[in-house]
Amino acid sequence: MKSINDRSQDIGPFVSQTDDGVIICRCEEITKGEIRQAIHDGMFTVNEIRRYLRSGMGLCQGQTCGRLVKNIVVQELDVIPAQLDPATSRSPMRPVEMKVLGNEEVTHV
Amino acid sequence: MSKHTDIIIIGGGIIGNATAYYLAKKGLSVTVLEASKDIGIGGSSRNGGGVRQSGRDTRELPLAMWGIKNLWPGLSEELGVDVEYIQKGNLRLGKTEAHQKILQGLTDKAVSCGLDVRMIDGDEIRAINPYLSDEVTCASWCPTDGHANPLTATLGYYKKARELGVRFITESPCFELRKIKGVIRQVVTPDAIYEADKILVAAGYDSRRLLATVGIDVPMKPMKMECLVTEAEPPMFLQMLGTAEADFYGHQSKHGSFVFGGSSGLEPFNKDNGTPISSSIGASCTCRGIMKYFPALADAKIVRAWAGWLDDCADKVPVISPVEEVPGLYIACAFSGHGFGIAPAAGYNIAEMMVDGQSIIDLSALRYDRFKPKQ
Ligand SMILES: Cc1cc2nc3c(=O)[nH]c(=O)nc-3n(C[C@H](O)[C@H](O)[C@H](O)COP(=O)(O)OP(=O)(O)OC[C@H]3O[C@@H](n4cnc5c(N)ncnc54)[C@H](O)[C@@H]3O)c2cc1C
Secondary structure (H helix, E strand, O other), X not given: OOOOOEOXXXXXXXXOOOOOOXXXXXXXXXXXXXXXXXXXXXXXXXXXXXXXXXXXXXXXXXXXXXXXXXXXXXXXXXXXHHHOOOXXXXXXXXXXXXXXXXXXXXXXX | OOOEEEEEEEXXXXXXXXXXXXXXXXXXXEEEEOOOOOOOOOHHHOOOOEEOOOOOOOOOXXXXXXXXXHOHHHHHHHHOOOOOOEXXXXXXXXXXHHHHHHHHHHHXXXXXXXXXXXXXXXXXXXXXXXXOOOOOOEEEEEOOOEEOOHHHHHHHXXXXXXXXXXXXXXXXXXXXXXXXXXXXXXXXXXXXXXEEEEEEXXXXXXXXXXXXXXXXXXXXXXXXXXXXEEXXXXXXXXXXXXXXOOOEEEEEXXXXXXXXXXXXXXXXXXXXXXXXXXXXXXXXXXHHHHHHXXXXXXXXXXXXXXXXXXXXXXXXXXXXXXXXXXXXXXXXXXXXXXXXXXXXXXXXXXXHHHHHOOOOOOOHHHOOOOOOXXX
């Protein structure tokens, strides 16, 4: 099975595609072309792409685009989906106001 | 695939990546071995983004000052990636007399090293940042401090080093260093043995276990710290902020979100369940800290919280050093929670040290053999 661990492997040149302008991450407005370019910059994992481009870092935290990003990596690197981990999920599950999150009662005796 | 390069770097964090880049620029062949699947998965993509000189120990301050003068301003251009470096100063805030004393002490030390930092009062503080509550009565102000984006800086160094031919291999947890005929030579991973003339260990806390395989020890311990980020807000202020009490620190990013870190006080005793998972109390506690200083942020929504390990050194400054006992071996670890801001300068100087035998900035105060028992 082809591995993504050797980051110097030849993945061919970046060739633009007709649907590169399609927005994949709606919260942060990241396009397919930007994601494909990031892969050619060496970002071979969903986490790396997220950190490099902010895809999946917006209000929905990647619940919409996570799988789409993964599929783009699968195609671009010609690997199988099982080789790629999804981006790390983080708390809180939904955006929470600071005054709410900070509002637990702490009794110091 | 040749398993020999001039240099092997263990650890694909910002220290490893930056050093790899500066070495490759000098024409050396370099392999970076990273234990996990992701480049930059450690503290380097979990930190608060502070690029500070103020508040630093005088042993590492010259390195921090050099990097801010010579490397940070041109880094985005050099790497071809926006590292979002903003140099609009650092306010370290205080509310009490005890805070004032702490801040004054830090300020006096930094001034003695030639840093432009001074104490200011409440009025001057709110002239710089009008959103701070009236409770804030004193601060140290260092106008040349700032912040940057740790994610794009760490991956930017990776991208550029890779372009220059550095080989990065992920999922390669090194577990042994080997000498041959008295000099360092091999790095052992589950899949392969790699060889080089010189080896840099830049694996954060894990460096300790690895260095033990050649009889070297750096006294440090892992400590988990937590951060959080809000949704994007309209632009409010550009400074980096911290407090004398260290209850929170942070900044507003270019994207508009506020990135804050904080502490609950239980950090040194956090449960080590193998991954840095944020606790149930951390983010809430940090929010309370922030709201005391920034009442206006009470309605800002937290979208994400995370945690990361620090490699906390016995004396709170890093080890950046050649190891004469093991010729060819170099160490860069134990950054103790403030290694992001000095990473470019550290990487640059480590490269000089490894190639020319001497760094531009004198790093002898950061040697690996400085640790002595108490008197
Ligand atoms: C919550 C938090 C907030 C912080 N805030 C700031 C701040 O505002 N300003 C600042 O200057 N600094 C800050 N820091 C500190 C800063 O993030 C670190 O000092 C810096 O990132 C250290 O970089 P590094 O490359 O040494 O370590 P890391 O990024 O931890 O990299 C080490 C790498 O080595 C890999 N590794 C480990 N073991 C092995 C092995 N056996 N084989 C191969 N690879 C291995 C790891 O997987 C990791 O990728 C903060 C840190 C944390 C956790």
